[in-house]
Amino acid sequence: MLKDITLGQFFPGDTIAHRLDPRTKLLLVVLFIVALFQARGWVAYGVLTLTVAACMTVSHISARNIFKGLKPMIFILALTGVLNIFYTGGTPILPGWIITWEGIARAIQMVLRIVLLITGTFLLTYTTSPIALTDGLELLLNPLKKLRFPVHEMTIMMSMALRFIPTLIEETDKIMSAQKARGADFETGSLMDRAKALLPVLVPLFVSAFRRADELAVAMESRCYHGGEGRTRMKQLILKGRDYIALALGILLLAGIIYLKKWGL
Amino acid sequence: MSEIIVEKLRHVYSAGTPFEVAAIEDIDLVIPQGQLVGIIGHTGSGKSTFIQHMNALLAPSAGKVCCGGQDINESKISRRDVKHQVGLVFQYPEYQLFEETVYKDIAFGPKNMKLSEEEIDQRVREAAGFVGVEEELFEKSPLELSGGQKRRIAIAGVIAMRPGVLILDEPTAGLDPAGCRQILDNICAYREKTGATVIIVSHNMDDVARIAERIIVFSHGRVVMDGSAGEVFSRAQELIDIGLDVPHATALALALRKQGLQLPEGIYTHEQLLSAILEIRGAAVC
Numbered sequence: 249m250l251k252d253i254t255l256g257q258f259f260p261g262d263t264i265a266h267r268l269d270p271r272t273k274l275l276l277v278v279l280f281i282v283a284l285f286q287a288r289g290w291v292a293y294g295v296l297t298l299t300v301a302a303c304m305t306v307s308h309i310s311a312r313n314i315f316k317g318l319k320p321m322i323f324i325l326a327l328t329g330v331l332n333i334f335y336t337g338g339t340p341i342l343p344g345w346i347i348t349w350e351g352i353a354r355a356i357q358m359v360l361r362i363v364l365l366i367t368g369t370f371l372l373t374y375t376t377s378p379i380a381l382t383d384g385l386e387l388l389l390n391p392l393k394k395l396r397f398p399v400h401e402m403t404i405m406m407s408m409a410l411r412f413i414p415t416l417i418e419e420t421d422k423i424m425s426a427q428k429a430r431g432a433d434f435e436t437g438s439l440m441d442r443a444k445a446l447l448p449v450l451v452p453l454f455v456s457a458f459r460r461a462d463e464l465a466v467a468m469e470s471r472c473y474h475g476g477e478g479r480t481r482m483k484q485l486i487l488k489g490r491d492y493i494a495l496a497l498g499i500l501l502l503a504g505i506i507y508l509k510k511w512g513l
Numbered sequence: 514m515s516e517i518i519v520e521k522l523r524h525v526y527s528a529g530t531p532f533e534v535a536a537i538e539d540i541d542l543v544i545p546q547g548q549l550v551g552i553i554g555h556t557g558s559g560k561s562t563f564i565q566h567m568n569a570l571l572a573p574s575a576g577k578v579c580c581g582g583q584d585i586n587e588s589k590i591s592r593r594d595v596k597h598q599v600g601l602v603f604q605y606p607e608y609q610l611f612e613e614t615v616y617k618d619i620a621f622g623p624k625n626m627k628l629s630e631e632e633i634d635q636r637v638r639e640a641a642g643f644v645g646v647e648e649e650l651f652e653k654s655p656l657e658l659s660g661g662q663k664r665r666i667a668i669a670g671v672i673a674m675r676p677g678v679l680i681l682d683e684p685t686a687g688l689d690p691a692g693c694r695q696i697l698d699n700i701c702a703y704r705e706k707t708g709a710t711v712i713i714v715s716h717n718m719d720d721v722a723r724i725a726e727r728i729i730v731f732s733h734g735r736v737v738m739d740g741s742a743g744e745v746f747s748r749a750q751e752l753i754d755i756g757l758d759v760p761h762a763t764a765l766a767l768a769l770r771k772q773g774l775q776l777p778e779g780i781y782t783h784e785q786l787l788s789a790i791l792e793i794r795g796a797a798v799c
Contacts, residue, residue: 259530259531260531261531312529313530422603423608423609425565425570425603426601426603426606426609427609427621428570428596429568429570429596429600429601429602429603429671430596430621430622430625430670430671430674431593431596431597431621431622431625431626431674432621432625433593433625447611448609448611448612448621451611452608452609452610452611455608455656456608
């Protein structure tokens, strides 16, 4: 049950998308998001949808996995669709109706925009391990160090948080099972009852999270960890030919969308 | 009563993703009421998955589990009821303690069964008695006790539900020898008093050999051996080959046999080994 959460999960593989430098992928996602918000017409949306579909094929991520990740968003998607259908002015589809052709078109575009946005970021997290992702982020943010922004500390905290999400989920699962075995009931009852039923899970979870944090700090200190100063990496990130090609394609996509916008397509 | 029948049980984790694995496959077992069963197997052999099917925490991907003649996954109600009938103590159960006092923590299970106040009180005292927790500890916070005491309180929390079947996953992991012995004695005492079925998952072969009437060996999600301690440990070499330990006495007997001593197979206690050696020496002297 809890283990089925795929949000931000990494699917190991050996496709070109997996081999790209994480910095490249991060930049590509940024370019893609900017392009997405520049899209105005059907042609632009068509191009972006095709791009995402092509990326999915290249990285061997099935539509099923994407849908699984989209499931928790269904409510937001539906709300966006409904609001846009009813609150956009224009020509009614039938005389006297509030629903307009423009509203329908806008609703489809808005929902598509959110779906593409989520899918694009999923492609990043599905093909990049959390460690590579934070490494890439740290290198990209490096210039901020000049402004005394604690880049290394921030990224190490991020990678630790990401690292411990599955552990904590597993732990929660275990504690819930153990309490269920003692007859705890998490699924029925009023909202208040259910909130109260979480107490037997939260207390042990907090206790173990603090214990874990303590152990981790000791383990890091006993291996002489003292921050980012003078720290080297086992995996050096080096931009290769394919990274430059991918970035060029990304910029081309953004330029293309902006060009289309000019023509109102 | 609560005879457990497992038929063609199979469980697949993460079905439909690249991580799909069959944790257990084709398990057929009958565990009669009152038996003390030891389950052994290497890490990842499927024992933990298997025991979570016994009280419907996990639903089988295929096959079924019956307890007391009823399919436990038949309905929501049967899935809830079986949790009262089959008590499951997880590995490191002390990590699930959460109440302010020891008493309240032990009372959590019976309270969930919606019993009356007197009944709960009686059961808490009885369960605490089984695991040797004195009443002075009742008002203390479970978090400030020693590891062994926490473990016993957690086990009491399950025993307080008076399960007809008690399942324990590695109940002695991480305890000192005295703590181990005490917990196993507590469990045996519970079984003798109530006639409950007890299933113990353990890595400690000497413990299993000493108390279990029947030993089931898991390997790669399947049952590979099933029999009395004598039967299972007479296949000591096979056990070692699948990455498991054997009791001290069995290992010693195996080594002596390799040296040419004509010892019988199926030795698993030091007494047996001693008498077997004495027999051979006696024969030699005569």
